Amino acid sequence: MKPTVVIGGGVVGLFTAYFLQQQGEEVIVVDKGDMEENCSTGNAGMIVPSHIVPLASPGMISKGVSWMFSSKSPFYIQPRLDRRLIDWCLQFYRHSNAKHVQQSIPYLKGISLYSKQLYLDFVAEHGNEAIKLQDRGLLMLYKTKEGEKDEAALANLARESGLNAEILSKEDIGKLEPNQEVDVRGGVYFPDDAHLSPRDLYRLLKTHLQEQGVMLKSNVTITGVEKNGRKIKAVITEGGKIDCDHLMVCAGSWSGEVAKMLGFRLPMMGGKGYSFELPNTPELKQASILTEARVSQSPYGGKVRFGGTMEISNHVDMVNIRRVQGIFESIKAYYPEFKAEFPAQDSIWKGMRPCSPDGLPYIGKAPGWENVAFGAGHSMMGVSLAPATGKLLADLKIGKLGELKMDAFAVDRYARK
Template sequence: MSKNVIIIGGGIIGLCSAYYLQKAGHQVTVIDKSNMDSGASYVNAGYITPSHFISLASPGMISKGLKWMFSPQSPLYIKPRLDSDFLKWAWAFKKSATPSKVEKSIKPLLDINLLSRTLYEDLHQSNDFNFHYEKKGLLMCYKTDKVGEEEWEVGKRGIREGLQVEHLSQIEVSQLEPNANLNIKGAVYYHSDAHMTPNNFMNEMIVFLKSRGVSILKNEEVLDVEINCESISNVITNTQNLKCDEVVLAAGSWSPKISKKLGLKLLIQAGKGYSINVKHDTKIAIPAILCEAKVAVTPMDGFTRFAGTMELTGINHNINPVRVNAIAEASSSYYNELHITSEEKAQVKCGLRPCTPDGLPYIGKTSKYKNLTIATGHAMMGWSLGPATGQLVSDLISEKKTDLDIQAFNPDRGF
C-alpha cells in the first residue's frame, strides 16, 4: 500500500531513504532546513568502510579524549560544558566503552557496512546514475610500531570476520602506491573498502529523485508536529502544514532538537570534522587513514580530500584554524612531497556528524509512535551506511522483513 512519507533531513541518509521508499511505491517528501549543498554529507571522506567494525565508543577512548583535550592540535577535542544533554551523553558513552559492548557491536556494524557496499555497487551499475565509485581498499598507515601493532590486531580480527586484510611493510606499500612517496613504517591494508566523491552522488541523487516525483523542500525548517492517537498526523514547517502517513527522522545532528518535540530522548552529540580539498596532483591513488594523526585521505574526482578531527563542541560551524593547520601538517608529514597551500586551507569546509554514545546508529521504529521511523546517529559512517539505512527504512515502512537483524540499532535502547 502506497503511503505518504515525510522525511525530515536531506543528507545522505534522508536521500537514500527517499530513493528506496519511492522505489517501493510510496509518495515521498524530503524537508531540509538548508540549501542542500553543504554539510557532513558533502564534505566527508567518501568512504564505504567494512573495515570500520570497531565502534567509536571503544575502551581507552575516554582516557585518550582527556589527554587530547589539552592539545589544540589533537584529533579529538571535547569542550567541557555544563549542558545536561552533553553530560547524559558523556555518561552513556562511558558506560558503553567496555570490551563486551564493543564485541557485541562488531557483527551488526560489519553486516550493515557490507550490505551498504553491495547497494552502492548496485546503484553504480544501474543506468540511473553515473557517479564516481572505486574499490581500491583502504590503507591504515602508521609511523610507530606501537600503532602498527594495534592496527594489526584489528586487522586480524577483520580476517576472522571474513575480510581480506594484509599487513604491509613500507616497501610493500611503496609498491602499491609508487608515486605517493609515503613516510611511514607500514600499513594495514583492507581490500574490502571503496570510496566516492560525495557531492557527485548527492547532486545526482537529488536530480534523480525529482525526476521520480519526490518533492524536495529546501530551506524549509520543521517547527512542530501534530499528534493524533499515538501517530504523527501533520508536520508543521515555517511555510506550511503537511499531512503524512509516515515520518522518517533523518536530521543528523539536529535530530535531538526535533525528537524533543516528540518527547523522545535521543542521545546524540554533534562531532565536527573538517576537510581540505587539494586540486593539484598529489599522486595519491589509494585512500588512506594516517593513523597517529587520525586524518583520512581520499583521491576523489579531480582532487584529493584530506579530512579529520572530531570536535564535540555543540552545534556550530566555527572553523578553528589551529585544527585546520594540524590536518595539513600531519598530511605533509606522511606524504613527503605533499604541500597544502594557504589558499587551500582557507577553503576548508566543516560538517557535523551525529554521534551516539555507543557508536551504533539509531535505525528503527520507536515504540512511542506508530508511524515514526528514526534513522540518524551514524557518526563517521554516515556516508558508508546511507544506502543500507535507506533500504532498512523502506522495508520497515513497507512492513517487509529487513535483510538484517536491526535490534542493535533500536532507537529505544537504553545505555
Template sequence: MEKNKKVLVIGGGIIGLSCAYFLQKEGYEVTVLDKSNIDSGASFVNAGYLTPSHIVPLASPGMISKGIRYMFNSSSPFYMKPRLDLEFLKWSWYFKKSSTKAKVEKAMPIIRDINLFSKELYEGIKSSGDLGEFQLENKGLLMVYQTEKERDHEMEVAKKASELGLEVYHLDKEGLRKAEPQIEFNAKGAIHYFCDWHTTPGQFMEFMMGHLLKKGVKINRNEAVVDIETNGDRLLRVVTDQSSYQADEVILAAGSWTSQLAKSLGLKLPMQAGKGYRINVEAPTNISTPAILLEAKMAVTPMHGFTRFAGTMEFSGINNTIRKERVAAIAAGAERFYQGLKISEEDKSKAQCGLRPVTPDGLPYIGKTSKFDNLTIATGHAMMGWSLGPATGKLVTEIISGKNPSMDLEAFHPQRSF
C-alpha cells in the same frame, strides 16, 4: 501498501536521500524537507569511504580517557570542549558505559554486516544506471603507520577483521611503495583493507538529487521544521517556517539535529554532534589509494577532480565554527606522511566542516519507537553515515512496507538502553 501512501522525510543528507531513493522505488509518494540548501554539511565533507573495515565503534576502551587528555588542546584529533551541558554530560556517561571490551566485541560483527549490506546496495545503484556515472572505486584502504605502537594496535584490529571474513593484508615499506608507486611515504608500512571502496560525496549527492527529482520526489530546501502536531500515537502534521505537511509516515533523518526534534515529541535520543573538517586540494598530488594516516588520525581520499584530506572529531555542540588550528593540524599531519606534499594557505582557507550525529555506543538509531505508529528514526551513524546511507534507506523502506528487514534491527533500536 496503500496506493500513493505519502511519506515525509525530514533531512536531506545521505540518509534522508537514501530513504527517498528506496521508498520511491516501492511506489511511495515522497517529500524530503531540509533546513539547508543541501549543498554543505556532513554528507558533503566526509571522506567518501564505504568501510566494512571500520568494525570498531567510536565508543571503545580508552576513548574517554583520551577525550579528557585532549580536552584542553583544541587542535587534538579527538576534542571534547569542556562545558556544563546536562545532555552532553549524560551522553558522556552513556559513552563511558558503552566503551567496554564486551560491548565492542558484540558490536563488531553488526557493524561489519550493515557495512557489507550497504556496499552491495551502492554497487546495485551503480549497476542500475539510475544516477549515471558516479565514482565508486574499490582500491581498498591503507592504514598507514609511522610507529610500532600504531602498527601493533592496527594489527589487532586487522586480526579481528580477518576473523570476521574481511580481506586484509600487511604491507611493509616496500609493499606500501608498490601500493602507491608515485608516492614517497614517510612511514614504516600499512595495513591494506582491500574490502573498502570510495566515492566523491558531492558528486553522488548531486546525481542522487537529480535522479529523485526526475522520479517525482519533492525536495524542499531551506525549510525548517518548527512544530510537529500529534494525536495519541500518531503524528498528524509537520509544520515548517513556510508550510505544513500531512503524511502517512514520517522519517526523522535530520542528522545531528534529530535529537532536538525528537525531544519536542517527548522522545529521548542521546546524541552529540561530532564535528569533522575537510581540505580539498585540486592541484595534482599523485595519491591514488585512500589512506588513514594513523598517528595523525586523519583520512585521505583521491576524489573526482581533487584530493580530500579530512579528519578530527570535535564535540563542541551544534555549531559550524571552523577552528583554524584544527584545519592546520590536518594539513600538517598530511605533510608529515607524504614527502613533498604542501597544502597551500588558500586550500586551508577554503576548509569546510560538517556535524556527524554520534550515539553513545557508536551504532545508529534505525527503527520505530513505542510512542508513535507512523514515525521512523534514521540517524546516529557517526563517522559511518556515508558508508551506511543505502543500507539505512533500504531498512527504513522495509520497516514502513511491513517487510521482513534484511538485517536484525535490535542493535539499532532507538529506545535501547545504554
C-alpha cells in the same frame, strides 16, 4: 494516500526517499538547510566494511584525555555546563569497553557489507561516471610501534570476523603509491573497502529524485507535529502544515531535537569535522587513513581530499583553524613529497556529524509511535551506511523484515533506560 515525509535532506534521507520512491510511494523530503552543503558533501566518501569497531571503544578514553590538551588534536570536547553533554559523555564512558566492541561487531559488519552491495547495485543501475566509485580498498597507515600494534590487532579482529585484511610493509605500500614517498612504519590494507565522490553522489541523488517526482523542500524549520493517537498526521513548519502518512527522521545531529518533540530521549551530539581539497601532486592513488593523526585521504584523480577531527562543540558555524592546521601538518608527516599549500579559509568545509554515545546508529521504529521511524547517529559513517539505512527504513514502512540483525540499532535503547 498521504505522502511519506522524510525529515533530513542529507545522504541518509535521500537514500531513504530513493528506496521509498522505488516502492511507488509519494515522498516529500524537508530539510532545515539549503540542501547544498552538509555532512553528506564534504566528508571522505569512504565505504568501509572494515570499520567494525564503534567509536565508543576502550582506547578512545585514554587517547581522548591526552588529545583534550592539544589544540591540534583529532578529538576535542568543548567544556561547558550542558546536561545533554554530560549525559552523553557518561554513556560514552560506559560503552567504551571490550564487551561492547565484541557485541557491536556483527551488527556493524552486517550493515556495512549490505550497504556496500547496495552501492554496487546503485552503480550498476545509474553508472559510475557521476559518483566515481573506486573499489580499490583502504590503507590504514601507521608511523609508530604503538600504531603498528593497534592496527595489527584490528587486522586480526577483522580476519576473525570474516573480513579480508593484509598487513603491509613500507615497501608493499610503495607499490600501491608509486608516485609518492610514504613515510610510515607500515600499514593494513582492507581490499573490500571503497571510496566515492560524496558531493557528486549527493547531486546525482537529488537530480534523480526530482526527476521521479519526489519533492525536495529546503530551508524548512519544523516547529511541531500534529498527532492522532499513536500516529503523526502532519509535520508543522514555520511555512505551514505538511500532511503525512509516515514520518522518517533522518535529520543527522538534530535528530535528537525531533525526538524530543515526539516525547522520547535520543542522546545525540554533533561532532564537527573539517576537510579541504588540494591538487593531487604528485598523484596519490590509494584512499588511506593516517592513523596516528586520525586524518582521512581520498584521491579523485587531479584532486585529493584530506579530512579529520571530531570536535564535540556548540560552535556549528565557526572554523577552528588550529584543528585544520593539525590535519594539514599530518600531510607532510606521512607524504613528505606532497606539494601542499594551506587552504584558504573559505575553501575549508565543516560539518556536524551525528554521534550517538555508544557509536552505533539509530535505525528503526520510534518508541510510542506507529508510523514514525529514525535513521540517524551514523557518526563518521553516514555515507558508508546510507544505502543500507535507507533500504531498511523503506522495507520497515511496508512491513518487510530482512535477515539483518537490527536490535543493537534500536531507537528506544536509551528511552527505555
